[in-house]
Amino acid sequence: MGWYMAKRGLYAIPMMIVISFLTFILIHLSPMDPAEVVLEAQGVPQITPELIAQTKAELGMDRPFLIRYANWLIDCLQLDFGHSYVSGEPVWTLLGPAFLNTLQLTFASVIAVIALSVGLGVICALREGRLLDRSVRGVSFFLTSMPSYLLASLMIWYFAVKLDLLPTSGMASSASYVLPVVVIAVNYAGIYFRMIRSSMISQLHEDYVLYGRASGLSETTITMHMIRNSLQIAISVFCMAVPIILGSTVVVENVFAWPGLGSLSMHAILSRDFPVIQAYVLVMAVAFVLFNTVSDMVNAAMNPKLRGDL
């Protein structure tokens, strides 16, 4: 057990090195010279080759590739992601608070997604094929096909403007969480609920259920056993939901003007602010690897069968 955990944890390190390297070379995919982008972002009227060379020297871009990578990596480990091309501020002062805001939204949404999908999944599985099950599945199918930005806009229009119940945007109070969380929850619960439902249904036909019934256990007890067994599958899925939702808040953040990473990265992309984009990618990818590692560890702790292969 401890051995597996250690191995799984160590496995994340080479992954992160690969990620950092890919993030570093990402910038070279751009058809534009970074120095040119800097000058353009700063609004320099005439970009001459001398000016480009000078900027390159200032930014240390004339040094060999691997040395630049090593320097960059060391800086990143100290949370120094360079300065924004546009505002000149250090990237971390922009990214840090935004990351926390996104994280708050993500955790609130994940809790809502889990509550909604486990609740609906269990109820629908117990009522398999009946009206309730069919109507919930129908509605969720419809909602999964709905773009989240449309749902978000409609909700703003109805709840924030027509009924004037909730704030339209920003994160001023806890009420501002309601709409974005509901939009994300509705969007993802449609998928997760189907997983829970089908894993519950596959449990229905297991021998232990039959045996429990035969020995006269109450339905509630049997249901609790089934939930426990089907949640094992669900836990790995939900652990993965955290990083997926963490990055997918982009659209929702933009619609609700949530001051998080999604809004920040959009602005960075539109103004070609490379250091911010790079830092965003790195932070998200590292978070992704960390959550994956944790989710594997949780799974292994719960299910010894999974500890074998690594």
Added chain:
Amino acid sequence: MNMLKQILKDRLAGVSLFIVAITIAAGAFAPWLAPHDPNHIHMELRYAGPSWDFPLGNDHLGRDVLSRLIFGIRPSVLYVFAALLASVCMGAIVGFIAGYFRGRTDAVLMRVVDAMLSFPGYVLTLALIGMLGVGLENILIAFVLSKWAWFARIIRTSVMQIAETDYIKYSKTIGVGHLSIMARHIVPVSLPDIAVIASSAFGSMVLQISGFSFLGLGIQAPHAEWGMMLNEARTVMFSKPELMLAPGLTIILVVSAINFLSDALQGALDPKLMSSKAKFQARTAVSAARLQGKEVA
């Protein structure tokens, strides 16, 4: 043909197939079908309601909403399909090579795939758009580059199972060439798997690309695209909420049809799904495919 019959047995699946077919045809023949020029501005008809001449009304510049919807099929559905096809093809080539030859080739290819998959899909797509610049072509390129690895991984698993079967081993023993084994025995057998995975990713990818256009990263004005039409409607959402209706309903209708069809396709191609365990596994795979596309949408 047999498969088509199987799909049509289910009435809803038949309707879905019809909707998807109509959409594709309308997109392909857009210039002949659209009643007006989608970019022609009639300032005197701003926000006009439905009329005989303009059945779905006019937008904030007086452009015909119906024509814009029809022209929007190309970037919203057809180009997405092309991008999906391209990334599935890339994934299939890598997956076939890795799954069939195994050994060192497999190890190297899969490490590359692992590296690609260590980035969350949406972040990679966003990063590539950030580097390549805003625009529909760049989104599609970013999309192909960030999704192929995922298809490669799934196709490899499917090919590996087939490559282990006795008839493949026999073909190898009697000296049939690798290429002809692949072409005659592996590709046809794995095609249903590929079709199911690709089709279940399609609906959410349509949503995803329209999401990018909604954010202003995709197609640029004045071209019509569904996500962008919704974005334009959003600016006047409080005074004219009905403008969101036509593009919104169109997206929902088409994406539900695609999703429904992919479920039906899965059922038609794989009769094994009747047993509950296999069904659960297959459902999980399809849900994973949906999630893969869902990330940004």
